[in-house]
Every structure is written in structure tokens, then in C-alpha cells.
Amino acid sequence: MFNRRSLLAGATALGGASLLPSLAYAKGIVTAATYPGSWEEAYRTVVAPALKKVHDIDLELQPLYAVDQIAKVRAARGAPPFDAFVLDPGPRITGIEGGLFEKFDAKKIGNASKLPTGMIDEWGICVGAQVVGIGYNPKKLPKPTSWKDLLSDPWVSRLGITGFQTTFGTVSLIEIAKAFGGSETNVEPAFVELKKVLPKIAAVGNPAAMAGLLQQGQCDITYTNIQTVAILKSRGVDIEFVKPDSGAVAFFTTMHIAKGATDVENAYKYFDTVVSKAVGDALVQPPHNFIPVNREVVLPSSLPMTNLDEMSTYVRHDWSKINPLRAAWIEKFNKEMAK
Amino acid sequence: MKKLAEWQLALPLTLAFASIFLAPLLMLVGVSFFNDDKITEPGFGQWAKFLGDPFSYKVIFDTMMLGLKTVCATILIGYPLALVYLDASPRLQKVLIFVIVMPLLLSVVVRTFAWIVVLGREGVVNTVLMQLGVISEPLRLLQTELGLVISLTQIEMPLMLLPLISVMSRLDPNLRDASAALGASRWRTLFTVIVPLSMPGLVAGCLLVFASSTTAFISQTVIGGVRLIYLPLLIWQQSLVVFNWPFAAVVSITLLISVLTVVSALSWLGRRSGGYVHG
Numbered sequence: 347m348f349n350r351r352s353l354l355a356g357a358t359a360l361g362g363a364s365l366l367p368s369l370a371y372a373k374g375i376v377t378a379a380t381y382p383g384s385w386e387e388a389y390r391t392v393v394a395p396a397l398k399k400v401h402d403i404d405l406e407l408q409p410l411y412a413v414d415q416i417a418k419v420r421a422a423r424g425a426p427p428f429d430a431f432v433l434d435p436g437p438r439i440t441g442i443e444g445g446l447f448e449k450f451d452a453k454k455i456g457n458a459s460k461l462p463t464g465m466i467d468e469w470g471i472c473v474g475a476q477v478v479g480i481g482y483n484p485k486k487l488p489k490p491t492s493w494k495d496l497l498s499d500p501w502v503s504r505l506g507i508t509g510f511q512t513t514f515g516t517v518s519l520i521e522i523a524k525a526f527g528g529s530e531t532n533v534e535p536a537f538v539e540l541k542k543v544l545p546k547i548a549a550v551g552n553p554a555a556m557a558g559l560l561q562q563g564q565c566d567i568t569y570t571n572i573q574t575v576a577i578l579k580s581r582g583v584d585i586e587f588v589k590p591d592s593g594a595v596a597f598f599t600t601m602h603i604a605k606g607a608t609d610v611e612n613a614y615k616y617f618d619t620v621v622s623k624a625v626g627d628a629l630v631q632p633p634h635n636f637i638p639v640n641r642e643v644v645l646p647s648s649l650p651m652t653n654l655d656e657m658s659t660y661v662r663h664d665w666s667k668i669n670p671l672r673a674a675w676i677e678k679f680n681k682e683m684a685k
Numbered sequence: 686m687k688k689l690a691e692w693q694l695a696l697p698l699t700l701a702f703a704s705i706f707l708a709p710l711l712m713l714v715g716v717s718f719f720n721d722d723k724i725t726e727p728g729f730g731q732w733a734k735f736l737g738d739p740f741s742y743k744v745i746f747d748t749m750m751l752g753l754k755t756v757c758a759t760i761l762i763g764y765p766l767a768l769v770y771l772d773a774s775p776r777l778q779k780v781l782i783f784v785i786v787m788p789l790l791l792s793v794v795v796r797t798f799a800w801i802v803v804l805g806r807e808g809v810v811n812t813v814l815m816q817l818g819v820i821s822e823p824l825r826l827l828q829t830e831l832g833l834v835i836s837l838t839q840i841e842m843p844l845m846l847l848p849l850i851s852v853m854s855r856l857d858p859n860l861r862d863a864s865a866a867l868g869a870s871r872w873r874t875l876f877t878v879i880v881p882l883s884m885p886g887l888v889a890g891c892l893l894v895f896a897s898s899t900t901a902f903i904s905q906t907v908i909g910g911v912r913l914i915y916l917p918l919l920i921w922q923q924s925l926v927v928f929n930w931p932f933a934a935v936v937s938i939t940l941l942i943s944v945l946t947v948v949s950a951l952s953w954l955g956r957r958s959g960g961y962v963h964g
Contacts (some may be wrong), residue, residue, distance in 0.1 A: 482871075549828055551907075551910050564828075676927060680922075
């Protein structure tokens with residue numbers, strides 16, 4: 347007769363056995379952090395199947411913003427919860443300074459020759475570019491031409507701004523400061539000018555809420571990256587991207603191996619897959635709209651550049667200078683903008 | 686077999702609490718007494734920085750006021766609803782409970798973003814008011830304290846209503862009849878019989894709503910925007926953007942102490958009202 351114990355034992359054995367084929371079949375696994383939202387979706391639907399197909403490696407994604415990745419790995423002290431970081435320039439510098447990355451071996455990237463020069467360094471690899479400029483609703487506002495326009499009529503009363511907590515927010519505020527006589531390390535003019543028009547500004551929002559605020563017409567113009575504009579457009583929002591006359595801002599998203607990572611070899615295969623032509627071709631298309639780094643990927647006409655080399659003319663920033671100042675800027679933004 | 690003493694039975698839970706709650710809390714206190722963000726130089730620098738800045742007091746005051754305003758709004762709307770529940774038929778009571786609990790079944794993120802659609806410039810409220818001709822220009826409801834309190838009132842309402850209804854359901858209906866038979870008006874019965882007897886539920890609801898609304902980071906930042914600065918936003922900025930964990934620990938402890946102070950005051954009021962009812 348079966349009793350409860352033997353039934354449970356049988357069920358456990360059956361359950362365990364069902365896991366065996368997959369355990370025996372999977373060649374390996376890599377755990378990678380990815381940004382929540384569009385990145386997570388793109389990596390789940392495009393990169394994970396490609397990695398499985400080419401290298402027979404399972405990709406386990408952990409959706410985390412760049413700052414959260416740094417915080418988690420710092421807190422884990424040598425036992426990182428994932429093998430690969432994906433970071434913007436600011437957190438990348440924080441990671442390097444904090445000793446959170448393993449040294450990077452460019453020889454392990456088979457697609458290295460297809461990337462423009464300087465895309466791989468001793469700490470990691472560039473996997474995508476982001477271009478920041480102005481997003482506006484053409485049905486409600488005339489086309490702006492410069493960063494200065496944002497703070498003047500008719501745009502200012504429909505303007506939505508964010509602070510220094512994101513990369514795109516920080517670089518945009520630096521560019522506004524530069525338009526009024528400031529520099530990469532002096533954003534004071536931006537504060538002075540923003541303070542003058544603060545009562546007119548339509549929204550001072552959390553970066554995560556900006557897409558919703560644009561969709562709901564709370565604001566009709568903001569600084570943002572081209573990918574966000576493409577995603578909103580694909581959802582039927584009236585929005586266009588404008589490259590300011592002083593130039594759009596470009597920065598690269600990089601990937602790194604976490605110090606103490608368990609699946610280092612698989613992480614290299616993951617990076618190689620991410621920068622491959624096949625993955626780039628898929629990610630450049632809607633609804634993903636990524637800007638690739640592989641020269642062989644054909645760029646769609648919706649992007650503001652015809653080839654990747656053109657990006658060298660875009661405005662770039664030195665984050666090793668920006669990072670030490672950012673805490674004070676955030677604090678000042680809080681105080682100046684507070685009601 | 687020797688019988689286990691009560692304290693021995695409570696030991697596993699006590700140990701679990703000590704390891705997963707008390708230990709991190711002590712670490713938080715410890716981290717706050719470091720001067721630098723690398724946590725290498727012990728000192729009172731971060732406390733001095735926070736407590737020496739008048740802006741900090743403004744943020745503490747605004748956070749506490751947000752909690753109190755939300756508590757007042759949930760009482761104003763929730764208490765009459767609890768009275769309606771008390772007098773409703775069992776069938777209607779079931780419907781009301783479903784309506785009250787429903788917001789809890791939705792993620793706070795969904796509820797918060799839904800309020801953007803409701804309160805936005807081209808949102809439901811503004812569209813209706815403009816179509817009715819009540820206003821000619823859209824009202825600014827999003828990114829204002831009023832809009833935030835409105836949305837928090839709906840988001841936190843179940844936390845007020847559930848303890849309130851639970852206490853009020855146990856009230857002896859004969860007390861109201863006795864009060865009426867002795868000549869008291871309905872209002873007098875409400876204020877001298879029902880309100881004092883429902884005080885334990887009301888206080889419990891106030892505690893929950895206050896603690897939850899003062900720490901509602903998502904709602905505060907998404908609906909309130911970043912011009913309305915509350916303590917949770919400061920904690921997030923310092924811990925996850927600036928990586929100044931000692932300063933974030935200082936702000937966290939301040940939030941904890943501020944909330945505990947108000948919660949203790951409310952509990953004390955609750956105990957006093959209990960004495961009044963029974964004494």
C-alpha cells in the first residue's frame with residue numbers, strides 16, 4: 347500500500363528526474379544585470395535565444411538600474427549576485443574606482459575587429475550608444491533648435507525636466523549650463539536660469555515618470571534619449587527627436603565582469619553575442635531601437651547618424667570629472683527646485 | 686517530556702527578528718557614525734551635516750505633514766463609509782468589503798501610474814471639468830501636494846477602513862438604541878457613543894496610514910514629482926545615486942524616529958481614549 351511518505355518520496359524523485367535532462371543538456375549559464383523595461387525585454391527576446399543557439403548558454407537576467415547594480419555588488423563584498431554589469435559612464439567610473447570589475451581581456455571577443463576603435467578597454471566593452479537631445483510634441487510646439495530654447499517661450503511653459511540622478515539628465519543640464527556660459531564642471535548658470543523660469547516649468551519629474559507625463563500631455567517637451575523617443579512614437583505618442591544646434595550628446599553603455607564572478611568564460615561569450623551583427627541587426631529594429639556598436643549593422647533612417655564614426659563628432663563628457671561633483675549638484679537641485 | 690516554557694516557544698521568532706531586523710538596524714546606526722562615504726573614518730560628520738542644514742528640517746516637517754494630511758483625508762472619507770458599512774445589509778457589506786479591499790490587490794506602481802492618467806493635464810478630471818465648462822484652463826493637479834494627498838488617500842484607504850470596520854462591527858447595536866431611547870440625537874449618539882467606542886480601530890487605522898504614506902516613495906516621487914521633497918527621496922538619492930551610505934543612514938534613522946514619535950503619540954491618544962470609554 348502507498349502511504350503519504352512513499353507518495354511524497356515518489357513525487358520528489360519524479361520531480362528531480364524531470365530536472366535531469368535540462369541539467370545534463372545546458373552547457374552553462376551566465377547571470378547578467380540588465381536595465382529594467384526595454385533593455386530587459388530586448389535581451390530576453392533577442393540576446394538570450396542567440397546566446398543559447400550559438401554557445402548553448404542560458405542567460406539569466408537580473409533587471410537592475412546601473413546605480414542599483416553598483417550598490418548590490420558593493421554590498422555583496424566579493425560575492426556578486428551576477429557575473430556581468432551593464433552601466434552608463436558615471437556608474438562605470440564608480441565601479442572602476444571601487445574595484446568592482448575584473449580586468450577585461452579583449453582577445454576573448456571574437457567580434458572585436460568589427461567594433462570602432464576604443465570600444466574595448468582594460469575594464470569592459472561598449473555594447474551600445476545612447477544619443478541625448480530634445481524630444482518635443484510637434485503638434486503643440488514649434489521645433490526647438492537649441493538647449494537655450496528650452497528655457498524660453500513658448501517651450502518653457504510646456505517643459506518637463508529631471509535632475510542629476512540619471513545620465514541623460516546630468517548631461518542635458520550640463521549642456522544647458524554650457525549654453526549660458528557654464529562648463530562640464532560648472533553647472534551654476536543652469537541653476538540660475540532654471541530658477542528664473544521655475545514657476546513656468548510644466549513638470550519637474552522623476553525620470554521613471556517622464557514617459558507617462560509626456561503621454562498624458564502634462565509636459566510636451568523634455569531632454570531625453572533617442573531610444574525613449576522611438577519607443578513613445580511606436581506607442582502613438584506625438585513626439586519627435588531634435589539634435590540641438592550645439593550637437594546631440596552621445597555616451598556609451600558598457601558591460602563589465604563583476605569581481606568574483608563565477609561564470610567568467612560564459613560572460614565573455616555573452617558579450618561577444620551582444621556585439622554580434624545578428625543581434626545588432628535585430629536590436630536596431632523597432633520596438634527595441636538600440637544604437638549598435640558593430641560597424642556591419644545597417645543603421646535605420648530614424649537614427650540621427652548615418653554611420654557610427656559620425657558619433658565621434660557628438661558632444662562627449664568626462665565622467666571622471668563629473669562624478670565627484672554630482673552629489674553636490676543633486677543636493678543643490680533639491681534645494682533650488684523644492685517648493 | 687519536559688513542557689516548553691512560553692519564552693522557549695517564542696525563541697525561534699525572536700532569533701529570526703534579531704538576525705533579520707535588529708542586526709541590520711544596528712548596522713544602519715553604526716554606518717551613520719562615519720564621516721566619509723567609503724565608511725572608513727568614524728565620526729559625527731554626517732549627523733552634523735544633516736542636523737546643521739535648515740533644509741533637513743523642512744523636509745522632515747513636510748514628510749510628517751504629508752502623513753498627517755493623508756490621515757485626516759482618510760478619516761474624513763473613511764469614517765462615513767465605515768458607518769454606511771455598519772448599517773448596510775449583509776449583501777451590501779460583502780460588496781463594500783470587496784470595493785475596499787480591491788485597491789490592495791493591485792500593485793502600488795499600477796495604482797500610482799493610474800493616478801497620472803486621472804490627475805494629468807489632459808487627464809480624466811481636467812477633461813470632465815473643461816467639458817462641463819467649470820474651468821477654461823486645465824488645473825494643475827499632478828506634481829502638487831493636493832494631488833499627492835488625493836492619490837495617497839485612495840491608495841491608503843484600505844489601511845484605515847479594515848481596522849475601523851473590524852472594531853465597529855463588534856459594537857453592540859443596543860447601545861445606539863439605548864442612546865436614542867434616552868433622548869440623544871443621531872449626532873450626539875455618533876460623537877458620544879460610536880466614535881469613542883470605535884477609537885481603537887480609528888487609532889490603528891491612523892497608525893497604518895501615517896506610517897505607510899510617509900514612506901510611500903513611489904507615489905511621492907511619481908505623483909508629487911521631485912519639487913516636493915520627502916525623506917524617502919533623500920534616502921534613495923543618497924544610497925543609490927550618490928552612494929553616500931552614512932548620510933543615507935542618517936536620513937533613514939531620522940525617518941524612523943520621526944514616524945515612531947508620531948505613531949507613539951497616536952498610540953498614547955488611543956490608550957487615553959480607551960480609558961475614557963471604559964473609565
